[in-house]
Each structure stands twice: as structure tokens, then as C-alpha cells.
Amino acid sequence: xxxxxxxxxxxxxxxxxxxxxRCDPISEHNRLYWYRxxxxxxxxxxxxxxxxxxxxxxxxxxxxxSAERPKGSFSTLEIQRTEQGDSAMYLCASSFxxxxxxxxxxxxxxxxxxx
Amino acid sequence: xxxxxxSPQNLTAQEGEFITINxxxxxxxSALHWLQQHPGGGIVSLFMLSSGxxxxxxxxxxxxxxxxxxxxxxTASHPRDSAxxxxxxxxxxxxxxxxxxxxxxxxxP
Numbered sequence: 001x002x003x004x005x006x007x008x009x010x011x012x013x014x015x016x017x018x019x020x021x022r023c024d025p026i027s028e029h030n031r032l033y034w035y036r037x038x039x040x041x042x043x044x045x046x047x048x049x050x051x052x053x054x055x056x057x058x059x060x061x062x063x064x065x066s067a068e069r070p071k072g073s074f075s076t077l078e079i080q081r082t083e084q085g086d087s088a089m090y091l092c093a094s095s096f097x098x099x100x101x102x103x104x105x106x107x108x109x110x111x112x113x114x115x
Numbered sequence: 116x117x118x119x120x121x122s123p124q125n126l127t128a129q130e131g132e133f134i135t136i137n138x139x140x141x142x143x144x145s146a147l148h149w150l151q152q153h154p155g156g157g158i159v160s161l162f163m164l165s166s167g168x169x170x171x172x173x174x175x176x177x178x179x180x181x182x183x184x185x186x187x188x189x190t191a192s193h194p195r196d197s198a199x200x201x202x203x204x205x206x207x208x209x210x211x212x213x214x215x216x217x218x219x220x221x222x223x224p
Contacts, residue, residue: 042214
């Protein structure tokens with residue numbers, strides 16, 4: 001068990017560019033979550049997968065954001081035409097189970113800065 | 116008003132002090148989580164509870180479902196406890212969490 005990993009850890013980009021982040025969950029975990037955290041705030045939910053199915057998306061996830069988990073393992077989060085307001089820490093978490101609540105295991109996050 | 120409120124926002128304590136962080140929520144929940152976030156971003160789950168009380172080492176978490184309130188206690192605090200402590204709630208069959216803004220704890224030696 002190597003934990004949840006995210007890549008890259010840091011990303012600096014210019015406004016208008018596209019960026020893609022990757023999350024590798026703990027191998028047997030069927031649920032995968034994406035959250036966004038801005039400075040001084042708690043994380044906010046973006047989207048959630050159970051296996052390869054994207055079951056819920058937040059209103060925060062505008063049309064410029066898209067997430068995939070094609071084989072039910074790793075996931076990617078893409079932001080198109082980045083804006084300065086997209087600057088944040090993007091966190092991935094995974095969990096195992098079909099119950100209502102399970103412990104979520106978080107990755108180290110990808111810190112995005114849009115210039 | 117946020118659905119999950121924490122108090123205090125910032126807390127400074129001397130090593131050895133007993134610490135309490137509070138969390139109130141306004142929605143129906145299936146479970147409440149306490150998380151710890153260190154500088155640099157890494158988040159670790161401390162507790163998940165839906166009733167009563169849980170203890171792990173020097174950490175104790177309680178929840179009162181009727182009052183929609185939870186507390187995280189740290190006994191014999193230590194500088195290594197310095198971190199941001201975040202309360203989050205889960206609702207129904209959805210796995211996503213709703214987070215408080217966090218309490219920044221600094222324990223001085």
C-alpha cells in the first residue's frame with residue numbers, strides 16, 4: 001500500500017492554458033474524490049467516482065473542468081482555458097466500500113498557480 | 116451561513132495544555148470526520164464517527180447528534196500537534212464531504 005499519489009505536485013501555468021492532473025488511488029479503493037482548497041479555506045467537493053462511473057459533480061465544476069476515471073483505477077482532472085481564480089490546491093482522496101461513509105485517504109495534492 | 120462551522124479559527128496553546136476544538140453543523144449527516152492538515156497540504160483522517168465518542172492516543176472526539184455538535188480534544192498537547200484541524204460531514208449515500216474552514220492550532224514549547 002503506497003497511499004494515494006498525485007502528479008504533478010506543483011504546476012505553474014499562464015492564463016488560458018490547459019492543465020491536467022493525475023491521481024492514483026490506493027489500489028483496492030473503488031471510490032475516488034476530487035476536492036479543491038483555496039488558501040485559508042477548507043476543501044470543497046468537486047466530483048466523485050465509484051469505479052469508472054462519475055456519480056456526482058459539484059456546481060463548482062464548470063464546463064472548463066472535466067474528470068475521468070477510464071478503467072476505475074487512476075483519475076485525471078483537466079482544466080481548460082485556466083483562469084487566475086483556478087489557482088488552488090487540488091486534492092484527491094480514495095476510499096473502499098459500498099456503505100454510506102468510509103474513511104477517505106488523501107493524496108498530497110497538486111498546487112496550481114495560474115499567472 | 117456555512118453548513119459546517121468550526122471554532123476557534125486560530126488557537127495558540129502552551130505545551131501540555133488540554134485543547135478543545137468545536138464543530139457545529141446545520142445539515143443531516145451520516146457521519147462526521149475529523150482531519151488533520153500539516154503545512155504543505157497533506158491531510159490525514161483522525162476520526163470518523165456517527166455517535167458517541169472515540170479515543171486514539173491523546174485525541175478524543177465526541178459527537179452529539181441531537182445538538183449537531185462535535186468536539187475534538189487533545190490532552191497533554193505537544194508542539195508536534197501544531198496543524199490545521201478540519202471538521203467535515205458526510206451526508207446520506209453520497210461519499211463527498213462538506214468541510215469546515217479549519218482550526219489552526221499552534222502549540223508552543
